[in-house]
Amino acid sequence: MAGNTSVPGATVGSRLLAVLDCFDVGHRELTLTEIAQRADLPLSTARRLITELADWGGLERLPSGGYRIGVRLWQVGSLAPQARNLREAALPHMHDLFEATRENVQLAVLDGLEALCLEKITGTKSVPTVTHVGGRLPLHTTGVGKVLLAFSPRALLETVVAQGLERSTIHSITEPGRLASALDRVRQTGLAYSYEEMTLGAISVASPIIHAGRLSGAVSIVTHSGTHLDRLAPAVRTAALGISRSLL
Secondary structure, eight states: OOOOOSSTTOOHHHHHHHHHTTOBTTBSSBOHHHHHHHHTOOHHHHHHHHHHHHHHTSEEEOTTSOEEEOHHHHHHHTTOHHHHHHHHHHHHHHHHHHHHHOSEEEEEEEETTEEEEEEEEOOTTSOOOSOOTTOEEOSSSSHHHHHHHHTSOHHHHHHHHHHOOOOSSTTOOOOHHHHHHHHHHHHHHSOEEEESSSSTTEEEEEEEEEETTEEEEEEEEEEETTSOHHHHHHHHHHHHHHHHHHOO
16 A cells, blocks of 8 residues: 555645555556555545546546556656666676676666665576666665665664564575674675575575765676586676776
């Protein structure tokens, strides 16, 4: 649920945001009824808000009668300077990394208590992953997530641990002490590894993108579990350093 918008005193703005918040990687197209249910809105209110958003271009009406995010909203989102600048700086290095390895290459940033995927390059022979551009990933089970945890203030780790370390696979790290030790190694080496901790059959290695002494994001390779990550790690580290130098 986008939630709690049917309570008295909810503003028009909060209700509009609740409608938009219904859409995510797992819900790219929704019907009027689904939006009303997910946003916790009366059907008549949802219909009115959806019409306003569609007239503005924030939502697009589909031939099936459903709705999806419109181009106007994408245009506005593309103006966000942090994501735009990082993506533009990273893409050439990501393409170089993909050409050298032919493996999945991902770019992620910290978004609340999760990693947000800004960009992904994949090939026909790359291992399937659950990652989608605009999708979110746990911090404790992924290579990019561990990088973001390791180079963020200690309070973030404490918050993540407090909310519970969910187990995605039998290999996921769910013990706070073990996770803290793994993050210490990430800070020492500038590399984070995930061995089938998010998806069985997939492993990854990631490195931080540091600009002006601050964490800007993380870049990673995700590959088949039989691959030797140590052979790919130097290329990932080189790409991360290259992106860091390219940031304005």
